[in-house]
Amino acid sequence: MKRIFAIAAIAAAMVSCGDTTGYKETTPAEKLVMHLEMLVDADKIMYGHQDDLMYGHSWKIEDGAKEFVKSDVKDVCGAYPGVYGMDLGGIELGWEANLDKNDFDNMRASAVAHHERGGIVTFSWHPRNPLTGGDAWDVSSKEVVASILPGGEKHEYFMGWLSNAADFLGSIKTADGELVPVIWRPWHEHTGSWFWWGQDLCTTEQYKALWQMTYDYMEKERGLENLVWAYSPGAGGLTPELFAERYPGDGIVDMLGFDCYQYSTDEVYMADMKNALDVMAAFNQGRGKLMAVTETGYEGIPNPQWWTKVLYESVKDYPIAYVLTWRNACDAHMQHHYYAPFPGQVSADDFKAFASQKDIVMALF
Numbered sequence: 348m349k350r351i352f353a354i355a356a357i358a359a360a361m362v363s364c365g366d367t368t369g370y371k372e373t374t375p376a377e378k379l380v381m382h383l384e385m386l387v388d389a390d391k392i393m394y395g396h397q398d399d400l401m402y403g404h405s406w407k408i409e410d411g412a413k414e415f416v417k418s419d420v421k422d423v424c425g426a427y428p429g430v431y432g433m434d435l436g437g438i439e440l441g442w443e444a445n446l447d448k449n450d451f452d453n454m455r456a457s458a459v460a461h462h463e464r465g466g467i468v469t470f471s472w473h474p475r476n477p478l479t480g481g482d483a484w485d486v487s488s489k490e491v492v493a494s495i496l497p498g499g500e501k502h503e504y505f506m507g508w509l510s511n512a513a514d515f516l517g518s519i520k521t522a523d524g525e526l527v528p529v530i531w532r533p534w535h536e537h538t539g540s541w542f543w544w545g546q547d548l549c550t551t552e553q554y555k556a557l558w559q560m561t562y563d564y565m566e567k568e569r570g571l572e573n574l575v576w577a578y579s580p581g582a583g584g585l586t587p588e589l590f591a592e593r594y595p596g597d598g599i600v601d602m603l604g605f606d607c608y609q610y611s612t613d614e615v616y617m618a619d620m621k622n623a624l625d626v627m628a629a630f631n632q633g634r635g636k637l638m639a640v641t642e643t644g645y646e647g648i649p650n651p652q653w654w655t656k657v658l659y660e661s662v663k664d665y666p667i668a669y670v671l672t673w674r675n676a677c678d679a680h681m682q683h684h685y686y687a688p689f690p691g692q693v694s695a696d697d698f699k700a701f702a703s704q705k706d707i708v709m710a711l712f
């Protein structure tokens with residue numbers, strides 16, 4: 348069924364009118380969507396890890412790196428994760444490194460390297476607060492979104508931030524000049540109120556307008572053809588109403604997702620995952636969007652069997668394209684902040700068993 352849909356999509360892309368011949372080349376974003384649809388159709392789920400090639404529990408890549416071969420995940424199971432997540436936070440101010448100290452040139456080059464390994468790249472964005480000057484977590488004002496929408500006092504200023512983000516996303520190219528497709532996941536976890544674009548910080552209309560403005564700028568004004576747009580509320584207390592309330596619209600979203608972490612028992616986490624997966628799958632009825640668990644994990648992975656008994660059991664029966672666990676911080680004061688194993692970590696063997704399940708997909712090479 349899905350495969351028929353994918354072939355129909357290719358045909359549609361080929362005949363949609365782009366020029367006088369009536370032929371329009373399939374964009375990198377469309378190719379990625381089709382690729383993921385075929386994967387889901389084959390009942391496969393990619394494993395993803397945030398910042399995988401930038402640093403790990405006890406190492407960090409040097410600035411200006413030429414190759415990207417080190418990975419905690421690879422050190423444990425012999426393969427790179429299928430999905431490689433990174434974050435653009437800091438690009439808005441023209442920083443050389445992002446909010447977690449990753450050099451942007453390294454991020455770009457490693458995204459290309461991962462793409463060439465048969466992997467998929469995704470970017471989130473924790474932009475600073477354009478009104479107060481604070482960070483993404485500065486929720487001291489409810490006027491921030493209003494201030495950056497058209498007519499707002501910070502609109503022009505913020506369009507410069509979008510321009511910086513678009514410059515970066517449009518610069519991820521192979522040596523042949525081929526634009527690398529990315530799953531682009533802005534304005535995430537908006538159903539919570541910890542980011543300035545969150546639930547209690549702006550109205551539904553303002554949130555939707557922010558998404559639309561972001562989409563229009565990147566797709567229409569900048570003509571970026573490599574973005575697969577992912578919508579990802581937080582899983583906490585997620586209801587069908589909450590999932591739907593601020594959904595920007597079928598025309599400007601390609602993928603549904605959610606972010607769900609384990610903070611207490613396995614049972615609570617598994618129930619949260621089931622609830623969020625069911626809410627998302629029900630919302631997707633009649634829509635046919637791609638779906639994913641866009642962020643998840645259990646900080647410090649204290650359960651030696653977490654991968655096979657908790658995570659795998661939670662996701663295996665759902666048609667999701669990927670499940671991504673968060674980063675393995677390397678800073679001395681954040682040694683506890685890791686969501687993938689490294690050699691010797693208590694869940695390392697179980698991760699190997701998880702990664703070798705026939706339906707779990709890692710990068711090809």
Ligand code: BMA
Pocket residue numbers: 434446447473673674
């Ligand atoms: C959070 C934590 C922070 C980090 C942020 C953006 O969940 O990992 O340390 O700065 O994500 O990556």
